[in-house]
Amino acid sequence: MSYDWIQRLFIENADVYIKIMDSLWSDGEALSDGIARVLESYGVRKGRILDLFCGNGRVAVNLARKGYEVVGVDISMPFIKNAIMKAEKYGVSDKVKFVAGDARRLVELIGNERFDAATIVWTSLGYYDEATDLEVLKQIRKLSNDNGVLIIADTIHRDKIAADGNRSYYQRYGDVIVLQRDVFDPISSKLISDWTILEDEGTVMRKVINSISMEIRVYTVTEMSSILRRAGWGVDSVYGDLRKLQQFHPSRSYMNIVARAI
Structure with a gap:
């Protein structure tokens, strides 16, 4: 399978995709509100968050504005440079760090850092294959505290x-x-x-x-739950929309999964 489209869309034409992400910035604020409410329900009112496939920081920056310490990772250097500018614009450069690199080498990129929670937003799992997704989720688990929380948000689903x-x-x-x-x-x-x-x-x-x-x-909720369990995560809840914390239904466009380290 060729992954050339990732290079073309996210790196060679990053300026265009940044415009797409910028148009969704206010939605990123609303989504971050929902993520924060979920984290607070687990007692994570402050702490360290890993935002994987972070794009230009529309979730990472907004979580930092809420007081979390965030590390954002993305394969696209242009996205990372734009995210750093966003952090400066919103006055949270001291609360968020951005790292350019391939999520498939996550532990190598991050080292010995540990996190209270991790987020994956906007159908980033599935770009490669199931084996790769499993390995990425295992690496997130290695970087998470024993009571860590994982939120997979706004992800399309097979149904x-x-x-x-x-x-x-x-x-x-x-x-x-x-x-x-x-x-x-x-x-x-x-x-x-x-x-x-x-x-x-x-x-x-x-x-x-x-x-x-x-x-x-694309995965069903059941398939994703199975992969998560093999990676060391247990699914607690599934939402159709995190912004309003609405429960999942197969007719909804997205699945939003909340899992805990096991």
Whole structure:
């Protein structure tokens, strides 16, 4: 399987993807509120959080604004540089640190640091394959305290993807428009998603990226729970929306899983 799309979308065209993330910044604030409420229910009102696949810091920075000490990790150096700028803008440079590197080498990147909680936001698990996801989750467990909490948020799931079937649609993120064609393979449980990205320049639409094809392994709640247990995590609860702490239903677009170290 080729992972060239990760390089193309998150590194070579990082400036475009940063615009997408910037358009979701206020949503990152709302999501961080929900994450903080969940953490508080586990007694984690302060402490250290690992934000994996952190992008440009829309969750990490907002958690730091709530008083947490956060370490954000992402493979994209442009994302990390933008996240550092965001931390400076919001006055939390002393509360959040950003590390550029591959999550598949997480322990090597982080060293002996330990965390009270970890977050993975926006369907980052599944970029590679099930074996890789298991290994990443095991590494997070190694870096977590014995009573650590893991929150996997805003992650697409197989039930909804299979129900939607193959479809073409678009999504607008500020001035960026993503033309998307999704095909679901029920045998491999992979979503094959082709993106063409345009920018609205007022009088014209400029094509920024002609076509990027990505393959994402999508899981059911049951499958993800099984992988988490093998990695040393036990699932406590599943939400459909963390912002309002609404319970999960298969018709919802996302699953949000809260797990504890076991």
